[in-house]
Amino acid sequence: MHIDVWLAGNVPLGIFMMLVCAALIRANRILVRDVLNDPDAGWRIVPRVAASLFVAFLAWGTFVDNWRQLVDLPYRLSQRFPSKRFEFDPTPDGLRAVTFALAIISLVPVAALFARHIGGYIVQSVVLIGALIFWAPLFAIRHRLDVNLALGFGGDLTSPADIFGYAFYLLLDWLAVGLIVAASYLIAAMLVALPTTLILDLTCHRQPSTTDEATDFFADMGRRAALAGRDR
Secondary structure, eight states: OOHHHHHTSHHHHHHHHHHHHHHHHHHTHHHHHHHHTOSSHHHHHHHHHHHHHHHHHHHHHHHTSOHHHHHHHHHHHTOSSGGGGOOSSOOOHHHHHHHHHHHHHHHHHHHHHHHHHTOOHHHHHHHHHHHHHHHHHHHHHHHHHHHHHTTOOOSOTTOHHHHHHHHHHHHHHHHHHHHHHHHHHHHHHHHHHHHHHHHHHHTTOSSOOOOOTTHHHHHHHHHHHHHHHHHO
16 A cells, blocks of 8 residues: 555544644643542543543544544535435444444533533534534535545655645645534534533533632631731
């Protein structure tokens, strides 16, 4: 197999998406730390469950399924004629069902964490509308990039300019596919987050509960302040 064929495949794309997710987590490590150290014990378990399910979803989509086929599904299934819905070398239905199951299961804890730590109905609606707006142009860009990428590397292997140009084009394709996967997941997550937020509000589990961990600290501060006032 030629290296350009492998690079245009699913595994390098999935690894790139994993690295981007790792970089985003590192860039937001303060928020991640706060989420992991939630004052409620039950909510300290939720992010670990969400992370495990999301990593499983990413790994399965990378090494078993096909990300480009997944993001093509809405467009392909919307076609009127069966010939337009044809998919070359499709993932078996049983394996694809596992992909959907992992995605659906992971959405619930992710949506709950979004509702508790990031924002409620307004923020979720804005994210949902934004993801919907960007989905169509991202799909068009990705489709065009994939068509050209399928032609393979047509330059000179001894030319640094040709190699750099192909690498840059490949990176753009990975970025476009990654963004549309992210937009698709955000759309689904926000659709789940809206009713999840309502349930959390009705059960009074959305806001962190008040703790008395700092009571002794502030009481001691008050005593010190009172003593200092009498000394004057």
